[in-house]
Amino acid sequence: MNDAAQAKQTIPVIPGAFEMEGDEPHLIGTKCTTCGKAFFPPRQICSYCLTDEAIVKAKLGNKGKLYAYTVINVASREFAPPYAFGFVVIEPENIRIATLISGVLDPNELRSGAEMEMVIEKLRNDKAGNDVTTFKFRPVAK
Amino acid sequence: MREVAVIGVGMTNFGKFIDTPLKELGRRATWDALKDAGMSPNDIQIAYVGNACASIMTGQVMVLGQIVLKEVGIRNIPITNVENACASGSSAFREAWMAVASGIYDVALAVGVEKLYAGDTSLSTKALAGATEVEYEANLGLTMPGHWALRAKRFMEKYGTTREQLAKVSVKNHRNGCLNPRSQYKKECTVEEVLNSRMIADPLTIMSCNPLGDGAAAAVMVSREVAARYSTKPVWVAASVLTSGSYDLDREISRNQLEGLAGKQAFQMAGIGPEDLDLAEVHDCFTIAEFMRVEGLGLVPEGDYGRWLDEGWSNIDGKLAVNPSGGLLAKGHPVGATGVAQIAEVVWHLRGEAGERQVADAKAGLAHCSGGGVAGDTPACCVHILKK
Numbered sequence: 469m470n471d472a473a474q475a476k477q478t479i480p481v482i483p484g485a486f487e488m489e490g491d492e493p494h495l496i497g498t499k500c501t502t503c504g505k506a507f508f509p510p511r512q513i514c515s516y517c518l519t520d521e522a523i524v525k526a527k528l529g530n531k532g533k534l535y536a537y538t539v540i541n542v543a544s545r546e547f548a549p550p551y552a553f554g555f556v557v558i559e560p561e562n563i564r565i566a567t568l569i570s571g572v573l574d575p576n577e578l579r580s581g582a583e584m585e586m587v588i589e590k591l592r593n594d595k596a597g598n599d600v601t602t603f604k605f606r607p608v609a610k
Numbered sequence: 611m612r613e614v615a616v617i618g619v620g621m622t623n624f625g626k627f628i629d630t631p632l633k634e635l636g637r638r639a640t641w642d643a644l645k646d647a648g649m650s651p652n653d654i655q656i657a658y659v660g661n662a663c664a665s666i667m668t669g670q671v672m673v674l675g676q677i678v679l680k681e682v683g684i685r686n687i688p689i690t691n692v693e694n695a696c697a698s699g700s701s702a703f704r705e706a707w708m709a710v711a712s713g714i715y716d717v718a719l720a721v722g723v724e725k726l727y728a729g730d731t732s733l734s735t736k737a738l739a740g741a742t743e744v745e746y747e748a749n750l751g752l753t754m755p756g757h758w759a760l761r762a763k764r765f766m767e768k769y770g771t772t773r774e775q776l777a778k779v780s781v782k783n784h785r786n787g788c789l790n791p792r793s794q795y796k797k798e799c800t801v802e803e804v805l806n807s808r809m810i811a812d813p814l815t816i817m818s819c820n821p822l823g824d825g826a827a828a829a830v831m832v833s834r835e836v837a838a839r840y841s842t843k844p845v846w847v848a849a850s851v852l853t854s855g856s857y858d859l860d861r862e863i864s865r866n867q868l869e870g871l872a873g874k875q876a877f878q879m880a881g882i883g884p885e886d887l888d889l890a891e892v893h894d895c896f897t898i899a900e901f902m903r904v905e906g907l908g909l910v911p912e913g914d915y916g917r918w919l920d921e922g923w924s925n926i927d928g929k930l931a932v933n934p935s936g937g938l939l940a941k942g943h944p945v946g947a948t949g950v951a952q953i954a955e956v957v958w959h960l961r962g963e964a965g966e967r968q969v970a971d972a973k974a975g976l977a978h979c980s981g982g983g984v985a986g987d988t989p990a991c992c993v994h995i996l997k998k
Binding site (some may be wrong): 481482506507508509515535536537538539540541542543544545546547551553554555557562563564566567568575576580602 | 731732733735736739743745746747748749750751752753755756759760761763764767808809810811812813857858859860861863985986
């Protein structure tokens, strides 16, 4: 085994869910070039035009507005509650994304409509010690 | 399409039965349903068995239905295992109904069975999170209580519904559960107790969520000709509807459009309206779910269910008894068993056999189950209307 294979890696919890453009992360979805609808997670057939011919990979917006959020206190085995979770409507695509919410642990701190921005954070270590990362959304600092 | 009658139902107690195997729960409910129908295992021509969580909870990934039914002596017939999250049991019931309604079979069995309690809440939570899109939502940490908490937040914001009004669903259903000998919980509670119990996912406290538990239920369905031979008190399946979500990412999630669609189809098929119902067993996996679903199904005007609860209109002696069994919140929710147990409850009311919780002179009842939460939408919604 060479050194590169032994080095700890950074592994996204959802493969291919985001890409970095410099320091800026973007969600990777698809977009239908016929009707303009965007999809995340990416769909390979447009749900509205019902064709695969006009679908393209798309870098989606990394900002949006909070739709609803909660704090989860009882979780599946892999997770360490409490943590905030919500829906954010990303712009300009205007689609609702399920996402962890960063920087908040009070269920009444934010209001729907709050301005949010995407960040990449470590979620946990996997069994091999690699960093498992994810996208999250956090309130934009005023 | 032929008329189909339910002539036998059975149900175990719901509760935490850590030492009772899945197949034993399923056997008891099925045997009771056969006895109730006056039938032998040899009379069953086809069977559908609903289960959702055995793959994670017990490791029984496949052929659960065959394992349950071998214990009853049901062999050498077509058996199909059905999974549709919380609507697994009702979807199994619908498959059995289709088998008879189509004219291909005269006697069909539907079973729902589940073991969801293992003394490890994080394992049960993981199993239930399997009703989201696992490679996306569950991988990010969304749980089913989390999904419903988000819908509740949105609903409360839109309609001005208070936490106290949400809690009243749990108070009502716990009161009803006290009258049901098969209920997991038989203890009344107050609004304050519901609100002050442990927070699971804001605004849903533990007493706003259905408990983890085990159980099974079964139903025997037959053609009119067979019903005439076996039963003096057949209950007719007036409507059976199953549909699935649209997953629009720009859809408002405070409304249950899917229930609206399924409810409309079911009432059309039954030829009756919501005003003709005497009771409704509605999928109250969380307090907010009863709100959204009675309104979504068209049983209660949009935004009005808070008032219904304040006025007691959904009590057993109200305008429309909602969850007289105690619902999922008190009776319990062994996921795959629930849909068939709801059918059993409606059948008992229509026969006048529901004991202390009997809805007076019940002639028509609705059973509703919805399964899963994906993209803020519902993957499976199943509605049945039964008539005397």
